[in-house]
Amino acid sequence: MDKTFMIIDDDVNVRKMLAILIRKNRLGKVLTELDSGKHAAQEILFFNPDIVLIDLLLPAMDGIEVINEARSKGYKGKFIMISQVEDENMVAKAYESGILFFINKPINNIEVVSVIKGVCRIIDLENSLALIKNTVMNYDAENHKIKDTNDKNIETRINKIFSDLGIIGVAGSNELLKVIYTVHELKLENPNAEYQLQDIYEKVLEEDDDNIEKLNVKSLEQRVRRTIQKALQTLAELGLSDFDNDIFLEYSTLLFDFKQVRQQMRHIENPKEEPGKINIKKFIEGIIAKLRYSQ
Structure with a gap:
């Protein structure tokens, strides 16, 4: 239109x-x-x-x-x-x-x-994201579960998004993936489920038997935050080099407040400017929305 x-x-x-x-x-x-x-x-x-x-x-x-x-x-x-x-x-x-x-x-x-x-x-x-949020109420009336046909390859799809954002394999990306997957599983059971990030972090730590470093909630949250901040940096750099870049245009509004992406762009151009801020929950919800309603 x-x-x-x-x-x-x-x-x-x-x-x-x-x-x-x-x-x-x-x-x-x-x-x-x-x-x-x-x-x-x-x-x-x-x-x-x-x-x-x-x-x-x-x-x-x-x-x-x-x-x-x-x-x-x-x-x-x-x-x-x-x-x-x-x-x-x-x-x-x-x-x-x-x-x-x-x-x-x-x-x-x-x-x-x-x-x-x-x-x-x-x-x-933004209009597409609003449509996604409205559609999220479409769930199976009997089981009260979101219809999801892509659960088997969910990790692969998350890693594809991470690759787009330049955070695949970076320190903290594995923890972020587990956090997103945990929220995803919660939403499968109840699309209207409310959650606190601290509860999600605790659940991730409880289920992570392979965690050699034995992270606590605070250190896990710091790793997740740093990883998302790195994704913001990647998007801001893409926007500065090519505002029409598809990855920049899609993720800068789906995963972040665009004003904060723009602030990070100004920070890159002038380090005296404050860097952009992230919202962990918005980032997670944005990825889950993309997983649910894109092929």
């Missing part, structure tokens, strides 16, 4: 250029254009575009203020900021407000199209 766009910039030439790029590359439909921040949040809510291309410095209300107001009133779409502002603090505030990307003017056509295509892919993947 074609994406819908709104362009907010006080420079009519920029608006025309962006509209032409969207139309020429068949990226979607521009619903409307605004030349000011005045009433922009209300217009965003009214048109509800998938993607808003917005300048930082706008008459009446700047881009960050517009974004914050739109977000506070429930807008769930994506923001891409295109501006000539290069002040690091202002750019940081823009990211904090919820933009996915900040593109500097003058506009580079190839960069703009690449970023927009990437954001479109992110939207598609």
Whole structure:
């Protein structure tokens, strides 16, 4: 499905250029254009575009203020900021407000199209993930078990994902695999099962008779966390080299908060920036969702 766009910039030439790029590359439909921040949040809510291309410095209300107001009133779409502002603090505030990307003017056509295509892919993947979460309620009424035909090769499939993420064979990957498999087994018994990670860690340790090092819960959790952090690093490096990379686009939203992936990308570019953060449970649930509903 074609994406819908709104362009907010006080420079009519920029608006025309962006509209032409969207139309020429068949990226979607521009619903409307605004030349000011005045009433922009209300217009965003009214048109509800998938993607808003917005300048930082706008008459009446700047881009960050517009974004914050739109977000506070429930807008769930994506923001891409295109501006000539290069002040690091202002750019940081823009990211904090919820933009996915900040593109500097003058506009580079190839960069703009690449970023927009990437954001479109992110939207598609998020929609797919939402569908997966809705579908997870489809289970056998008699046995109350999720229908799963791929359980025999589950370890192989997890390792394939690990290979994509650059963590196959690294220290901690074996422990992470066991944690994921344990949660997977729990979900097979009851798709609505709630769990605490500490309980999962304890179960893994109880069943791990081959554990020479005799890990405790804390050390196991640290190994799992470091391994997932390494996966985040791999994705961020992929995104920096090729934003259209399929692995980057799929896993950066399925397994992580995309804002944190973007933060890790900024950290790679400038080590003074804070690294991105991970959510262990989101990572595990994302992999289980992919295992369940992909072939």
